[in-house]
Amino acid sequence: MPQTPKANRGPSAGPANRLALIAAAREVFGDGGYAAPLSAVAKRAGVGQGSLYRHFPDRISLAVAVFDENIGDLERVASLPDSTLDDLLQEVIDQALVSKALIDLIVAGADDERVAHLGTRVLAVVDTMVTRERSAGRVRADLTADDVMLAISMLAGVLTWTPGATRPDTAARAWSLLRRSFAPAPAPSPAP
Known part of the structure; x- marks a missing residue:
């Protein structure tokens, strides 16, 4: 029929x-x-x-619409006064766990102005969080938003080739390593 x-x-x-x-x-x-x-x-x-x-x-305009929403989620996390860099990175990890398409889009459309604004928005969110974290003493004083963006790129890159079933564990281990590198240096021990 x-x-x-x-x-x-x-x-x-x-x-x-x-x-x-x-x-x-x-x-x-x-x-x-x-x-x-x-x-x-x-x-x-x-x-x-x-x-x-x-x-x-075209493909880029559709992908940009999808990832505009993802970045909106990151902006909402950063807008919460008590949110931390851990909260932001967890949102990034959650997004990366379900899709490697954002990384593919950024690579494929690196010269497309429709894609460039995505990176600008993410950098602004990361800068807000890093400034907040430095003020609270939760990260090294010399940590920059560019450092965190590099860490996010490294983490996302690893997750793109990690098999789906092991992505959550890999993400947790990678973020644990990154978190330790962002931590403020311990206070020197008093002299004996």
Whole structure:
């Protein structure tokens, strides 16, 4: 028995379709990486490919929309007055555990201005957290946001090639090593 096609709801479906596409892309990119087929995104969202391309004319624009939301989550963590660098890094790890697509996107679109703003936003969040942590004495006085960005890149890189089942343990071990390197130096022992 042939299936009846869905009724076209016209322009009123636009906002819901866009949200469905972003949610579907998060899952598809999470499973298959940045190079996952866009047809799988449209199918998972329950829309046609024409709708996908009306909202997102290319792969980068779709991936940027997904990761704009991820970075929004990081910004929310940083906006909490009691949040720490551990809280921020845990959010980064949680995101990296489910998707290596952000790293793939940043590498693939390094020269694309739509991608550049992602790094700028993440750097601003990290800078806020590092400044807070230095003021509280929880990290070395010479730790910079660039140091933490390098650590995040190293951690994300390791997680991209780590098998899925071992990613949480690897992430925890890596962050433990990084945390120790960020810690303030112990006070010198008094002379005997």
